Amino acid sequence: MNSKTPRKNPRGRAWVLARRITQYAMLAVFCLFFLMSRRDGGWPPELVNLPFRLDPLAMLAHLLSSRTFLAGSALALITVGLALVFGRAWCGWICPLGTTLDLIPLDRLRGDRRPPAEGWRQVKYLLLTATLTAALLGNLTLLAFDPLTLLSRSLTAAIWPGLDRIVMAAEKLLFRVPFLSGPVADFDAFIRPALFPAQPVFVRDALLFGLLFAAVIGLNAFAERFWCRYLCPLGGLLGLLGKLAVFKRTVGEDCPGCVLCTNACPTGTIDPQKRYASDPSECTLCLDCLETCPRSRIEVNPQLKPAAWQPYDPGRRAFLATVGLSASAVALTRAGLLERREPATLIRPPGMREVNADVLAVTQCIRCSACMRACPTGALQPGVFEAGLEGFGAPLLIPRLGYCDFSCNACGQVCPTQAIPPLDLETKRLRVIGAAYIDPHRCLPWADGNECFVCEEMCPLPEKAIQLRERTDGQGTAGIRVPFVDRDVCIGCGICEYQCPVNGEAAIRVFLPQVPIPF
Amino acid sequence: MKKLTRREFLKLAAAGTGGLLLEQMLSACGMQPPVSAPLPTQTALPFVPSDGSQPLPTETSTPVPDLVVVRGGEPEDLVRTALAAFGGMQAFVPPGAKVVVKPNICNAYNSYEYASTTNPWVVGALVRLCYEAGAGSVSVFDFPFGGTAADAYQRSGIREQVEAAGGSMQVMSNLKFVRVDIPNAMVLNNTNAYQDALEADVLINVPVAKQHGSTRLTLGMKNLMGLVQDRNSMHAIGLGRSIADLAGLFRPELTVVDAVRILTANGPTGGDLADVRKLDTLIVSPDIVAADSYAATLFGMAPQDIAYIVQGAAAGLGRSDLNSLNIEQIQLGG
Numbered sequence: 001m002n003s004k005t006p007r008k009n010p011r012g013r014a015w016v017l018a019r020r021i022t023q024y025a026m027l028a029v030f031c032l033f034f035l036m037s038r039r040d041g042g043w044p045p046e047l048v049n050l051p052f053r054l055d056p057l058a059m060l061a062h063l064l065s066s067r068t069f070l071a072g073s074a075l076a077l078i079t080v081g082l083a084l085v086f087g088r089a090w091c092g093w094i095c096p097l098g099t100t101l102d103l104i105p106l107d108r109l110r111g112d113r114r115p116p117a118e119g120w121r122q123v124k125y126l127l128l129t130a131t132l133t134a135a136l137l138g139n140l141t142l143l144a145f146d147p148l149t150l151l152s153r154s155l156t157a158a159i160w161p162g163l164d165r166i167v168m169a170a171e172k173l174l175f176r177v178p179f180l181s182g183p184v185a186d187f188d189a190f191i192r193p194a195l196f197p198a199q200p201v202f203v204r205d206a207l208l209f210g211l212l213f214a215a216v217i218g219l220n221a222f223a224e225r226f227w228c229r230y231l232c233p234l235g236g237l238l239g240l241l242g243k244l245a246v247f248k249r250t251v252g253e254d255c256p257g258c259v260l261c262t263n264a265c266p267t268g269t270i271d272p273q274k275r276y277a278s279d280p281s282e283c284t285l286c287l288d289c290l291e292t293c294p295r296s297r298i299e300v301n302p303q304l305k306p307a308a309w310q311p312y313d314p315g316r317r318a319f320l321a322t323v324g325l326s327a328s329a330v331a332l333t334r335a336g337l338l339e340r341r342e343p344a345t346l347i348r349p350p351g352m353r354e355v356n357a358d359v360l361a362v363t364q365c366i367r368c369s370a371c372m373r374a375c376p377t378g379a380l381q382p383g384v385f386e387a388g389l390e391g392f393g394a395p396l397l398i399p400r401l402g403y404c405d406f407s408c409n410a411c412g413q414v415c416p417t418q419a420i421p422p423l424d425l426e427t428k429r430l431r432v433i434g435a436a437y438i439d440p441h442r443c444l445p446w447a448d449g450n451e452c453f454v455c456e457e458m459c460p461l462p463e464k465a466i467q468l469r470e471r472t473d474g475q476g477t478a479g480i481r482v483p484f485v486d487r488d489v490c491i492g493c494g495i496c497e498y499q500c501p502v503n504g505e506a507a508i509r510v511f512l513p514q515v516p517i518p519f
Numbered sequence: 520m521k522k523l524t525r526r527e528f529l530k531l532a533a534a535g536t537g538g539l540l541l542e543q544m545l546s547a548c549g550m551q552p553p554v555s556a557p558l559p560t561q562t563a564l565p566f567v568p569s570d571g572s573q574p575l576p577t578e579t580s581t582p583v584p585d586l587v588v589v590r591g592g593e594p595e596d597l598v599r600t601a602l603a604a605f606g607g608m609q610a611f612v613p614p615g616a617k618v619v620v621k622p623n624i625c626n627a628y629n630s631y632e633y634a635s636t637t638n639p640w641v642v643g644a645l646v647r648l649c650y651e652a653g654a655g656s657v658s659v660f661d662f663p664f665g666g667t668a669a670d671a672y673q674r675s676g677i678r679e680q681v682e683a684a685g686g687s688m689q690v691m692s693n694l695k696f697v698r699v700d701i702p703n704a705m706v707l708n709n710t711n712a713y714q715d716a717l718e719a720d721v722l723i724n725v726p727v728a729k730q731h732g733s734t735r736l737t738l739g740m741k742n743l744m745g746l747v748q749d750r751n752s753m754h755a756i757g758l759g760r761s762i763a764d765l766a767g768l769f770r771p772e773l774t775v776v777d778a779v780r781i782l783t784a785n786g787p788t789g790g791d792l793a794d795v796r797k798l799d800t801l802i803v804s805p806d807i808v809a810a811d812s813y814a815a816t817l818f819g820m821a822p823q824d825i826a827y828i829v830q831g832a833a834a835g836l837g838r839s840d841l842n843s844l845n846i847e848q849i850q851l852g853g
Contacts, residue, residue, distance in 0.1 A: 185692065185695060193668070406665060407665070451758075454751060462788075462794075468733075501751035
């Protein structure tokens with residue numbers, strides 16, 4: 001590589017080094033927040049959701065959709081302020097997804113392929129417009145494409161569980177080697193439950209969320225930082241603010257024009273036709289250009305004049321069409337034309353459903369996955385299309401994979417937008433999320449007359465929502481008691497379904513209650 | 520992207536196959552074939568069938584009781600008094616021994632006052648006595664079914680007391696469940712049991728006495744279920760006999776039934792103080808069946824009412840006939 005690249009500009013080198021250090025530090029901080037957002041021995045919940053509070057797109061969309069102002073969301077003004085001074089420096093210096101894309105550039109796959117047409121750059125603005133229009137109409141589904149929630153969801157639902165499984169497999173293998181079993185056991189005690197859960201968590205759609213993340217990275221094969229250039233709605237928001245930014249990249253009058261910076265620019269915004277000027281809405285202030293500039297003609301200077309609207313930026317017509325289309329799309333999902341009838345298994349985290357209406361999941365959940373990360377049993381899973389298109393990425397409780405722990409209220413505590421209300425433990429324990437129903441055709445005592453009491457044993461309620469009684473219909477085995485559910489007591493925590501020893505689908509299952517959930 | 524040559528492809532394929540073979544080889548010839556259960560070790564008191572035909576050792580003038588019941592004192596005093604009656608903890612814990620203390624920490628729901636988890640001061644006092652007797656290490660663990668282990672250790676108050684006593688509170692690792700055969704088992708011929716408990720020099724079993732839906736009471740023998748991975752299948756093959764099989768596998772050197780508070784209804788999880796009775800009682804015996812048999816009487820039941828006690832006695836793991844036991848009753852504090 002070095003033989004091909006000319007001598008590097010020392011001033012640029014220092015700046016690029018500083019940027020890389022900042023990027024890696026910020027990625028490390030994001031991962032640290034992710035790691036410390038586990039429940040046992042992690043950081044306090046109001047701290048671990050800080051990254052999402054710094055995200056102006058998520059906070060603005062939540063404000064529009066919920067019409068509630070959360071004091072913590074004012075932190076996003078820091079990022080807005082940063083953009084008004086340094087444009088998209090967030091994207092080049094801070095964004096953990098941007099850094100991930102830099103770390104996996106796929107430049108060998110890309111080869112000499114030309115990037116897509118410049119017009120694609122407007123997609124991010126249109127996605128931003130659609131996100132905010134939908135938010136105004138009470139729908140936050142598109143926040144699933146916010147870079148922070150996307151990264152967090154990918155980590156929670158795919159990368160971390162996958163890594164857990166790989167590490168466990170390696171540990172199991174090495175544990176069998178006699179002289180290694182001691183150190184491996186020590187290592188295991190060191191990482192569990194500190195880094196990975198003590199009991200493995202199973203994510204239903206890990207493959208889907210893993211592939212989505214791989215696709216975002218895979219787009220690098222078509223253009224460097226494809227996601228940031230063309231798609232990222234947060235990038236779009238910061239790009240718009242960047243047009244007003246105080247500091248902008250400028251090129252000296254005496255630049256002889258060597259095209260090195262144009263080739264180095266990761267967002268491809270340095271235009272040789274315009275005297276190597278760049279668009280502040282696209283420039284991430286990464287300063288790769290300065291590093292390659294043989295004459296150090298590139299400066300970042302204060303310029304109070306707003307940047308020009310570019311030909312590839314969306315026009316009034318595209319903007320209005322997007323507003324109209326997204327409004328219609330929200331109306332369509334609202335009309336229920338695209339969804340099935342609401343399935344009876346649509347269990348939400350405690351307090352997320354109001355008066356039997358599944359509203360908060362759509363209007364307040366920013367799809368950040370913090371609740372799923374905090375859930376100690378792996379009960380909370382990112383939804384796909386169970387609640388229609390608009391439920392994508394919002395948390396669902398899947399009792400067969402994990403139960404709602406009677407001693408835990410973590411999901412409501414970590415939720416940055418109170419889509420899951422921050423209930424204290426006593427209140428959460430009484431909050432009904434579903435109701436258990438026994439399938440007498442599969443339940444061991446009911447169907448076969450065999451002894452089994454696991455569900456009754458597991459029921460965490462002081463008065464036991466599951467009672468064992470002799471059958472009164474004259475059937476069954478004499479002396480064998482069968483379980484009954486007292487649905488006036490049952491809260492739907494699902495530990496009975498989780499622990500039911502019947503293979504496959506449990507013989508006791510949690511559904512939405514027949515009567516509206518009291519709120 | 521770089522193209523693979525045929526040679527490179529074959530090399531990679533060979534390496535992959537080799538890795539898989541190595542994994543298979545290690546598992547096959549490896550270090551942990553099904554471990555046979557340790558031969559029943561001689562507990563402090565040898566088992567003698569109580570058929571009444573021969574004089575029982577209790578009828579001779581042995582100074583060591585079969586079972587000690589202490590009432591009416593602070594938890595730590597109960598433990599110290601009971602162990603003193605056996606001649607001190609050194610009767611069970613040799614110097615340098617690796618000790619495992621197994622309390623009942625089955626859920627993370629409530630504090631010790633609700634009597635669904637073992638009294639933390641009882642556990643702490645046992646850890647302290649082990650160290651005073653010269654134990655090399657004392658580990659404490661359980662496998663809760665409700666909530667995480669870390670959470671349950673905290674809420675039960677047991678972590679605090681164990682660590683104050685210098686013991687080590689460990690979260691049980693999935694790695695350390697090993698397949699073991701149980702010789703002469705009635706129904707549970709093999710299971711995945713926790714290695715540290717199997718390999719401990721001394722296992723001290725510290726259940727809390729409480730009501731339980733299916734087995735009626737959960738006591739010492741039932742408490743051993745926390746040391747195996749697959750408990751659900753035990754329900755299917757019959758809890759009474761499979762619990763007795765577990766007692767034969769682990770053979771705890773000492774069973775300490777915590778009846779400082781007992782849970783009389785809605786166990787094993789509890790959650791209502793109205794179901795809790797404070798008895799300030801501790802039952803200690805090297806004979807797990809005897810300890811459970813006496814504990815059953817605290818609930819107004821006879822040993823014969825509890826299936827696993829009947830099965831354990833039938834299997835020769837201990838004695839359930841309370842009249843034949845040399846029981847020392849101690850009342851503290853007047």
